[in-house]
Amino acid sequence: MAVFRPRQAKAHRRKWGMSDTGELHRVLEIFVPMLATVVVLGAVLWALHYLLLVRPKTLKSSQRFYRQLAMLGVTVVGVLAVILALPVAVETRNQIVQVFGLVMTGAIAFSSTTVIANFMGGIVLRTTGRFCTGDYITVDGHFGRVTERGLLDTEIQTETRELVALPNAFLLGRPVSVVRSSGAMVSVELSLGYDVHHAKVERLLLEAAARCGLAEAFVQVRALGDHAVTYRVNGLLEEVKRLLTMRSTLSAAVLDVFHEHGVEIVSPGFMNQRRLDPERLVIARSEEGFAGEEAPARTVPAEKVVFDKAEGAKRQEKQREALARRIEELTEAVAEGEDEAQTKSLKAELEAREAELRALDEKVKAQKEEQA
Structure with missing residues (x-):
């Protein structure tokens, strides 16, 4: 087997009119355009990242979001520029560009109902400003406070302290109820028999709402059933972050007020289940020292934990x-x-x-x- 020695290589290059310098120039002519494109692209991306995201110290989350979108667009254009600068034949380069275009088109087509849909949904939600971080929202049975608004999903914290990620496309395609920062309506619903006059019930419910500090309280007669009348008391809670605590507080106040005035809150079939003295009222015994008073703060506010x-x-x-x-x-x-x-x-x-x-x-x- 013949061995190709360095002297033979040099003689071979001299034979065909080639030199080390000429070969180096040829290699540089082939690869310099691509290397220059990569270097320029890297410098441009670094400069844009510094100028758009690192240097500004007062960017809001929405401003940072749009600048990240601009960086993504520049990166895609840069990849295309590198492809065009590859040291290959024109036909091969065109084929690579076509493949790149097909890949991008296929990604958009196959992901349009998932990633792209959530991505576009995030843009629409931020543009319209339907809700902000910390707001109470209800959507399709999910209730909680917004903890983070991401590019593809929105995270909320539920009443059980769980973190639930809702896709932005899901939020965009369904009605979202947002508790206004100016105040939220707190309500309690209960049913009483026809033997209690509705005027007395309304007065007691309003007293319970006033005891909780709710503003602009009002009572509704919701339904006239076969055996009971359904009432609902509503009041405006101006400090919305106490929403969970106030719901419980209002329910407790309704119990206290009705028991203090000798009104039983029982089902119409209560007397059919056991025998009771007609003169005996079904009222829970209050703890010593707390009769007619607000319930003591035995626990921390629910919102602080949840x-x-x-x-x-x-x-x-x-x-x-x-x-x-x-x-x-x-x-x-x-x-x-x-x-x-x-x-x-x-x-x-x-x-x-x-x-x-x-x-x-x-x-x-x-x-x-x-x-x-």
Whole structure:
């Protein structure tokens, strides 16, 4: 078997008029355009990432979302530019471009009902602003507080402290009930026999609502059944974060008020189940010292335990927005400042606020990593 030695290789190149320098130039001519495209693309992506996402310290979540979309578009265009710069024949390059286009088209077609649908749903939900972080929402039987609004889904925390991820397409295709920040209606429904006059029932229900501190309370007669009348008391709760606690408090107040006034809350068939003295009232014995008084605070508020993540997310978002506004105000004041001493003081506060904002972002990031 013949061995191809270095001397023979050099002689071979001299025979055909080739040299080491010429071969290097040829290789560079082939690969330099592609390498230059990759280097330029990397530099452009790094610069855009720094200018759009890293450098600005006062970006809101919605602004960051749209800038991430722009980065995604630039990345797709960059990949296409690298394909066009490949050192291959024109026909081969066109085939690669066609394959890339088919892959993108196929991905969009096959994912249109899932990923793309959720992606577009996230854009629509953010654009319309149907709800914000910390809001109470109800959708298709799911009730809870919004903890996070993501690109593909929205996370809520339910009454049982569970975290439920709802796809954005799911939220977009169904009616979403949002509790307004200005106040929420709290109601309790009960049924009483026809032997109790409705005027007395309405008065007692209004008294229970007033005892809970609900505003603009009113009573409705919901139904006239075969054996009982159904009533509902409604009141406006201005501090919506106490929604769960107030529902329980209102129910307890209704029991207390009715028992204090000697009104039994029993089913129409109660007397048919056991024999009772007609003069005996079916009223639970109140604990000593609590008769006619509000129930003591024996437990922590339900919202503090159930919606801890939602409450924290809302508080952090408000804190971040306040810091962003203050940093923007300080930046403008420093730019327009004429007094050197005042400008120095403003710069010091600006640096402190920026440090506080960075610390808040790091804290949020750490919490997400712990939960992951």
